[in-house]
Amino acid sequence: MPKRFGRIIKxxxxxxxxxxxxxxxxxxxxxxxxxxxxxxxxxxxxxxxLPSPPSPIAIELLPYMERELIVLLSRSDLSHDPLGVLASxxxxx
Amino acid sequence: xxDNIFFLGKGGVGKTTVSSAFAMALARRGSRVxxxxxxxxxxxxxxxxxKLNGEPKKVEPMLDALEVDLAYWVDRYLEDSKEELKAxxxxxxxxxxxxxxxILKYSPGTEEYAVLWAIEDIRRRLAPQYxxxxxxxxxxxxxxxxxxxxxxxxxxxxxxxxxxxxxLRDRQTIVRLNPQSPVAESCVDKEDDKVYGKLxxxxxxxxxxxxxxxxxxxxxxxxxxxxxxxxxxxxIKDELSQLxxxxxxxxxxxxxxxxxEWTLSPEFGQLPLLxxxxxxxxxxxxxxxxxxxxxxxxxxxxxxxxxxxx
Numbered sequence: 461m462p463k464r465f466g467r468i469i470k471x472x473x474x475x476x477x478x479x480x481x482x483x484x485x486x487x488x489x490x491x492x493x494x495x496x497x498x499x500x501x502x503x504x505x506x507x508x509x510l511p512s513p514p515s516p517i518a519i520e521l522l523p524y525m526e527r528e529l530i531v532l533l534s535r536s537d538l539s540h541d542p543l544g545v546l547a548s549x550x551x552x553x
Numbered sequence: 554x555x556d557n558i559f560f561l562g563k564g565g566v567g568k569t570t571v572s573s574a575f576a577m578a579l580a581r582r583g584s585r586v587x588x589x590x591x592x593x594x595x596x597x598x599x600x601x602x603x604k605l606n607g608e609p610k611k612v613e614p615m616l617d618a619l620e621v622d623l624a625y626w627v628d629r630y631l632e633d634s635k636e637e638l639k640a641x642x643x644x645x646x647x648x649x650x651x652x653x654x655x656i657l658k659y660s661p662g663t664e665e666y667a668v669l670w671a672i673e674d675i676r677r678r679l680a681p682q683y684x685x686x687x688x689x690x691x692x693x694x695x696x697x698x699x700x701x702x703x704x705x706x707x708x709x710x711x712x713x714x715x716x717x718x719x720x721l722r723d724r725q726t727i728v729r730l731n732p733q734s735p736v737a738e739s740c741v742d743k744e745d746d747k748v749y750g751k752l753x754x755x756x757x758x759x760x761x762x763x764x765x766x767x768x769x770x771x772x773x774x775x776x777x778x779x780x781x782x783x784x785x786x787x788x789i790k791d792e793l794s795q796l797x798x799x800x801x802x803x804x805x806x807x808x809x810x811x812x813x814e815w816t817l818s819p820e821f822g823q824l825p826l827l828x829x830x831x832x833x834x835x836x837x838x839x840x841x842x843x844x845x846x847x848x849x850x851x852x853x854x855x856x857x858x859x860x861x862x863x
Contacts, residue, residue: 481731492723492736499716506660513709514662514702516630520755523637524747527739 497535500528557676557686557765558854560804562775563785564692567806568592571775571829572689573600573618574842578851580616581843584684588618589675591668591699592691595620602839609679612839617683621675626667627658668699669762676765693785697792703763704796710759714752721746763797771801771854778808778815787820800824804850807831825853 503521506512560572569590576588587609590597597620598605601612607625609617631654657663672688680686690696724741727734740746766772774789776782790800803821810831817826827850836842 478731478733481733485727485731485734488723488727488730489734489736492720492727495716495720495723499713499720502713502716513713514666514706515657515660516662516666517706517709517755519631519634519657521748521751523634523641524751526642528748 493531493535496528496531500525500532504529504532556680556684557688557770559688559690559766559770559772560775561690561693561696561772561789563777563782566775566777566782567829568775569596569600569689570836570842570845571804571806571847572687573597574829574845574847575850575854576618576685576687577601577613577616577839577842578847579685579687579854580613582851582855584615585682586616586685586687587675587679587683588612588616588687588689590618590620590689591671591696592689593623593664593695594691597689600836600839600842621668621671623664623667623671626670627663630667630670631657662702665695665699665702668695669702672765673758673762693789697789700766700793700798701796703759703766707756707759707763710752710756714749714756717746717749717752718743721749767797767799770798772798773802773804774800774821775804775806776817777806778811778813783818787818790820802827802850802853804829806845809833827853 501510502512503518503525504512506515506518512518558572558575560568560575562568569592573588576586580586588597588601590605595605597618601616601618603610603612603618605618605620607619607622609619612618635654668691675686721741721743724736724739727736728741740749743749772793774786776786786803793800800821802825803817804827805817806829808828808830829845829847829850832841832845836845
């Protein structure tokens with residue numbers, strides 16, 4: 461019984477530490493996603509009329525950019541309310 | 554050593570004639586020469602009276618020639634990229650690729666890049682077998698675009714590399730603080746990141762092409778005794794100097810075609826001037842090429858004798 465209790469306490473602390481880690485990296489994660497989004501937009505922008513490097517460079521990089529493309533698509537889903545996304549990230553009600 | 558010779562100039566000034574005469578005369582002096590046509594509207598084969606294709610074909614004992622097939626290079630490049638993409642993406646992300654890549658063939662910049670890939674391949678695979686590679690270029694617009702491509706693309710690649718480094722730095726910080734973050738599944742080191750590796754590879758290739766044009770090429774501009782070709786030559790000279798590419802010589806082709814008074818613009822005063830005579834009876838055989846007065850040009854190029862611009 462005390463062993464089980466110890467394990468529960470340990471798990472509570474573990475979860476608590478993980479929540480803090482998630483909170484600590486939340487802002488950085490947001491910035492990272494923005495950077496990845498910008499990177500994808502810069503490379504693939506030519507296909508939607510944005511200034512971009514010559515398309516052969518984009519084609520060379522495209523095979524390794526699956527993650528960036530997924531970020532780009534998910535970012536476009538959130539683009540109708542960018543302030544809302546930022547507010548929720550900063551925990552502003 | 555400047556072992557690549559490029560002949561530039563306005564359409565119709567005689568780039569193919571002079572470059573084929575130059576390549577032939579150089580080969581007859583005992584050097585192994587490869588003549589390459591980069592012009593999509595090839596006529597190097599007509600000038601050398603040999604049917605040419607994308608691989609070197611023997612024209613004379615020391616002279617081989619080829620005509621770059623730009624469509625082949627575009628197709629090959631897109632096909633390679635498509636295969637790479639299929640190998641790296643999950644199945645449903647790579648659906649309908651054929652139609653996407655079919656359109657990319659007509660994307661701006663592709664033709665210029667095809668010229669660069671062809672030059673890169675010639676330098677890597679074929680050039681070691683020859684002493685000199687003589688390039689007959691397309692008319693001014695395409696030539697300037699492909700010569701400027703390494704510098705312009707280099708700027709883009711430098712900025713993209715900086716951005717990628719920042720992304721990798723952020724990923725490293727996140728993974729260090731929170732090893733269970735989903736970011737840990739993506740690449741965090743420069744050595745493992747394929748995008749970073751590819752950017753580095755593109756940069757190396759572009760720098761090597763830029764060096765080839767600026768430091769290892771003998772750029773020769775061809776003019777006719779008329780105002781139009783000279784005005785265009787001045788524009789080419791200005792554009793090239795912005796790219797750090799300096800002209801090595803001016804060749805006045807078809808001298809005697811017109812009786813109107815004509816002097817070469819002072820912009821070219823510092824460069825050696827070579828003169829090729831107008832052939833009133835036309836150039837109908839390969840042998841006629843050696844009689845247009847190309848020998849002083851070969852002497853100058855090989856450094857035996859300098860012709861002053863007077």
